[in-house]
Amino acid sequence: MSLPSKVSHGDEILSPKLGLAGWMRWIWAQVTSMRTALILLLLLAVAAVPGSVFPQRSADPNGVTSYFKNNPELAKNLDTFQLFDVYTSVWFSSIYVLLFLSLVGCVIPRISHHWDALKSEPIDMPRSLSRFPAYLKISSKTSYSMPRVAEELKRMRYRVRVTKLGVSAEKGYSRETGNLLFHMSLLGVLVAVGVGGATSFSGQRVIVEGESFVNNLAGYDSFSPGAWFDANQLVPFSVKLDSFRTTFDLRNRTNIGTPLDFEAFVSVREGPQATSERGLIRVNHPLEVPGANIYLTGNGYAPEVTFRDADGNVSFSGPVVFLPQDSNYTSLGVVKVPDAKPKQFGVISFFYPTVATLKTGALTSRYPAPVDPFLTMNIYVGDLGLDNGVPSNVFELSVHGLEQVAGGKSGTKPIKLELGQTQTLPGGLGTVTWDGLKRFASLDIAYNPMQVWVLVFSALAFIGMISSLLTPRRRIFVRNGKDGLELAGMAKNDDPKLEGILEDLVKFLKKRK
Amino acid sequence: MKDILLNPALDRLAVYAIFVSMAFYTVAFLTFAWHLSRLSSTKPKLRKTAVTLERAALSITILAFLFHAAGTVMRGIAAARVPWANMYEFSISGALVIVGIFLAAWFIREIRVIAVLVTGFALLVLGSAVSLFYVEVRTLMPALQSVWLVIHVAVAVLATAFFNIAAALSVAYLLRNAAWLNKSQLPIAKVAKRVLSVFPESKSLENIAYRFNVIGFILWTFTLVAGAIWAERAWHRFWGWDTKEVWTFIIWTIYAGYLHATATRGWTGARAVWLSLVGFAAVIFNFTIVNLFFKGLHVYSGLK
Numbered sequence: 121m122s123l124p125s126k127v128s129h130g131d132e133i134l135s136p137k138l139g140l141a142g143w144m145r146w147i148w149a150q151v152t153s154m155r156t157a158l159i160l161l162l163l164l165a166v167a168a169v170p171g172s173v174f175p176q177r178s179a180d181p182n183g184v185t186s187y188f189k190n191n192p193e194l195a196k197n198l199d200t201f202q203l204f205d206v207y208t209s210v211w212f213s214s215i216y217v218l219l220f221l222s223l224v225g226c227v228i229p230r231i232s233h234h235w236d237a238l239k240s241e242p243i244d245m246p247r248s249l250s251r252f253p254a255y256l257k258i259s260s261k262t263s264y265s266m267p268r269v270a271e272e273l274k275r276m277r278y279r280v281r282v283t284k285l286g287v288s289a290e291k292g293y294s295r296e297t298g299n300l301l302f303h304m305s306l307l308g309v310l311v312a313v314g315v316g317g318a319t320s321f322s323g324q325r326v327i328v329e330g331e332s333f334v335n336n337l338a339g340y341d342s343f344s345p346g347a348w349f350d351a352n353q354l355v356p357f358s359v360k361l362d363s364f365r366t367t368f369d370l371r372n373r374t375n376i377g378t379p380l381d382f383e384a385f386v387s388v389r390e391g392p393q394a395t396s397e398r399g400l401i402r403v404n405h406p407l408e409v410p411g412a413n414i415y416l417t418g419n420g421y422a423p424e425v426t427f428r429d430a431d432g433n434v435s436f437s438g439p440v441v442f443l444p445q446d447s448n449y450t451s452l453g454v455v456k457v458p459d460a461k462p463k464q465f466g467v468i469s470f471f472y473p474t475v476a477t478l479k480t481g482a483l484t485s486r487y488p489a490p491v492d493p494f495l496t497m498n499i500y501v502g503d504l505g506l507d508n509g510v511p512s513n514v515f516e517l518s519v520h521g522l523e524q525v526a527g528g529k530s531g532t533k534p535i536k537l538e539l540g541q542t543q544t545l546p547g548g549l550g551t552v553t554w555d556g557l558k559r560f561a562s563l564d565i566a567y568n569p570m571q572v573w574v575l576v577f578s579a580l581a582f583i584g585m586i587s588s589l590l591t592p593r594r595r596i597f598v599r600n601g602k603d604g605l606e607l608a609g610m611a612k613n614d615d616p617k618l619e620g621i622l623e624d625l626v627k628f629l630k631k632r633k
Numbered sequence: 634m635k636d637i638l639l640n641p642a643l644d645r646l647a648v649y650a651i652f653v654s655m656a657f658y659t660v661a662f663l664t665f666a667w668h669l670s671r672l673s674s675t676k677p678k679l680r681k682t683a684v685t686l687e688r689a690a691l692s693i694t695i696l697a698f699l700f701h702a703a704g705t706v707m708r709g710i711a712a713a714r715v716p717w718a719n720m721y722e723f724s725i726s727g728a729l730v731i732v733g734i735f736l737a738a739w740f741i742r743e744i745r746v747i748a749v750l751v752t753g754f755a756l757l758v759l760g761s762a763v764s765l766f767y768v769e770v771r772t773l774m775p776a777l778q779s780v781w782l783v784i785h786v787a788v789a790v791l792a793t794a795f796f797n798i799a800a801a802l803s804v805a806y807l808l809r810n811a812a813w814l815n816k817s818q819l820p821i822a823k824v825a826k827r828v829l830s831v832f833p834e835s836k837s838l839e840n841i842a843y844r845f846n847v848i849g850f851i852l853w854t855f856t857l858v859a860g861a862i863w864a865e866r867a868w869h870r871f872w873g874w875d876t877k878e879v880w881t882f883i884i885w886t887i888y889a890g891y892l893h894a895t896a897t898r899g900w901t902g903a904r905a906v907w908l909s910l911v912g913f914a915a916v917i918f919n920f921t922i923v924n925l926f927f928k929g930l931h932v933y934s935g936l937k
């Protein structure tokens with residue numbers, strides 16, 4: 121590429137304008153050149169790498185948090201360069217925006233060019249054929265019938281043009297058609313992904329057997345809408361978790377306890393007035409309701425417990441969601457009892473579906489189903505900090521400033537419960553009863569209205585790519601030369617079949633001569 | 634997915650079959666190497682026996698392939714599902730597909746020259762599979778129970794096989810063109826030069842590699858799209874830049890770059906070939922390092 125030519129001295133008033141236009145044209149030519157496209161593509165590949173090395177806020181927010189904890193200084197520097205948000209970073213976005221700008225600039229002129237080519241006849245007979253990649257010459261005194269050549273080439277699906285000079289034929293226009301379809305569809309994918317990101321939403325909700333989820337903002341544990349998404353758009357359906365079933369392997373010795381299936385049986389109502397319908401959500405099989413898909417992403421146990429004070433008044437009662445800590449569902453749960461008398465207290469509790477004792481004396485679970493369920497509780501007394509308005513994590517109890525009265529180093533044993541049992545709490549805190557055991561399901565509720573368009577454009581891109589990569593593009597020329605028949609062929613890419621095609625044509629002509 | 638009966642005894646038999654196939658691959662590898670050295674011999678009499686050697690090596694490879702296939706199929710039956718759900722399984726399946734495609738493409742004369750590379754690579758992959766990646770037969774966790782496992786992973790394995798053969802051809806191309814080898818005066822270089830002189834022309838090696846890469850690229854594109862469809866079903870989003878998704882994308886982009894490079898004049902030849910090898914290095918990296926050491930949702934090596 122050459123730089124825009126220096127402006128001549130004569131027209132100084134016009135020169136800045138011309139110069140600017142010239143520069144713009146030059147920049148545009150650079151951006152839309154194949155070399156730039158190649159460099160940008162490779163740059164995009166390289167730029168994607170750090171996102172797999174450093175934890176990303178979008179995919180692994182906890183990873184980012186712990187990275188900050190472990191390497192605070194380094195993390196701060198990395199964050200300056202958006203290395204925890206690679207795929208939305210300024211530099212990554214610049215590369216792909218430029219790439220697609222380049223693509224548009226590249227493809228638009230080719231569309232009109234190709235349109236013309238599709239409408240026009242095969243190109244003129246070249247003066248000299250002997251320098252073509254494939255060339256055959258048959259010595260002969262008589263001349264061959266060009267209309268017959270044309271007929272045969274037409275049969276072979278060539279576009280044919282017969283002139284006094286001979287036959288020119290072309291085939292494989294769908295190579296370029298496919299190429300253009302492919303590149304335009306990539307653009308379609310990008311736009312659909314972008315618009316989809318802005319108009320979609322996703323949210324999470326943990327729901328215990330017997331509970332219902334209503335699809336409005338208050339129904340979610342966490343909710344992340346796209347930039348253009350309005351919470352009023354949420355379709356008011358409700359989902360009740362009737363029961364949750366897990367199937368663990370009991371038959372295969374090496375495999376005992378491996379989950380085989382998780383099934384959430386639900387009742388769905390597609391609006392306040394609608395009748396309730398039964399549904400099933402499984403991993404890989406989301407439930408589709410109007411305006412949302414519901415995915416099963418996790419599950420576990422929710423023991424039902426009741427705390428009573430010394431007078432027998434209930435201060436807490438209900439199922440508590442316990443988060444699984446290992447594959448045998450040793451689970452950790454937290455209960456906060458702010459209304460307890462005489463003092464507020466909090467509980468950190470472990471649940472073992474099938475309890476066993478390790479050599480160290482510690483408890484563990486050795487099977488994920490509740491064969492021999494067991495609960496232990498450590499109790500902490502003091503101000504739980506729930507009244508100061510700061511939202512707190514329901515799965516965490518900050519024990520800082522609290523006094524431990526059961527378990528650990530408190531001198532009192534932790535509370536131990538079998539299903540159905542009641543135990544007295546130390547320090548006149550009353551009693552706890554383990555009433556029952558339920559399961560919970562973690563649901564993702566998400567909807568992306570553009571998803572189907574992403575798929576459509578991907579499919580078009582795929583079809584275009586196949587047509588572009590696998591269609592041979594050939595030109596064939598046949599004429600009666602001075603001392604015999606001349607055949608020549610050329611292809612867009614290296615084409616091993618070219619010679620054979622010419623030979624077949626000759627055979628055909630000789631047979632019918 | 635209920636009432637699956639695993640068959641560990643059959644799996645043990647399957648591993649034996651894999652070991653037997655490795656023994657045959659070793660012999661085939663050596664015989665192919667012997668064949669190459671014979672072929673480049675200065676003595677015409679020795680050159681003539683080369684044909685017999687090649688035929689013998691081919692037969693041994695077919696034998697190895699049959700045991701390999703038996704081992705893979707038995708593994709699938711023992712696990713009561715497709716044999717490509719963890720690293721051990723897609724190593725053995727992947728190597729099987731590579732050898733299978735190579736044998737099916739035997740009619741392409743130029744491809745025979747990479748027989749040493751293909752049998753050697755199959756041996757390496759099987760060796761790593763049985764020694765490093767082996768896990769007992771287990772049932773699939775619910776997240777992997779999907780038709781998309783069958784489709785997405787099968788096509789990924791197929792794509793990898795095509796990329797692999799293209800990469801072997803690219804290596805042959807680079808050796809054929811290696812200027813440093815031609816200049817070198819070392820005795821070993823002389824031997825190497827003689828061997829390389831019987832290689833097919835570099836232009837045809839490049840063209841055939843290109844064709845394998847094209848098929849690989851089409852299959853890889855399908856892998857990517859099918860993966861996105863599966864991700865939508867399993868994780869509620871079709872694309873989330875999970876580490877494995879990132880590397881699938883990187884590989885796709887590099888090969889797209891390679892196709893662009895070959896389509897523009899200035900970039901054919903060694904430069905484009907090198908680019909395709911970078912792509913293949915990313916494929917290998919994705920399969921080994923990313924699977925074993927990177928954190929992500931795709932944790933299915935099955936290794937602890």
Ligand code: HEM
Pocket residue numbers: 151152153154157161219220222223224226227299303306585588589889892893896
């Ligand atoms: C979004 C990034 C892009 C991707 C993933 C991509 C991918 C591809 C692929 C896979 C091919 C192979 C098809 C074939 O060989 O016929 C191709 C061909 C082509 N691409 Fe792109 N491309 C991209 C952007 C661009 C841009 C920005 C330009 C223009 C500057 C461009 C111009 C071309 C041209 C001219 C061909 C045809 C080569 C030939 O003559 O065969 N592409 N592209």
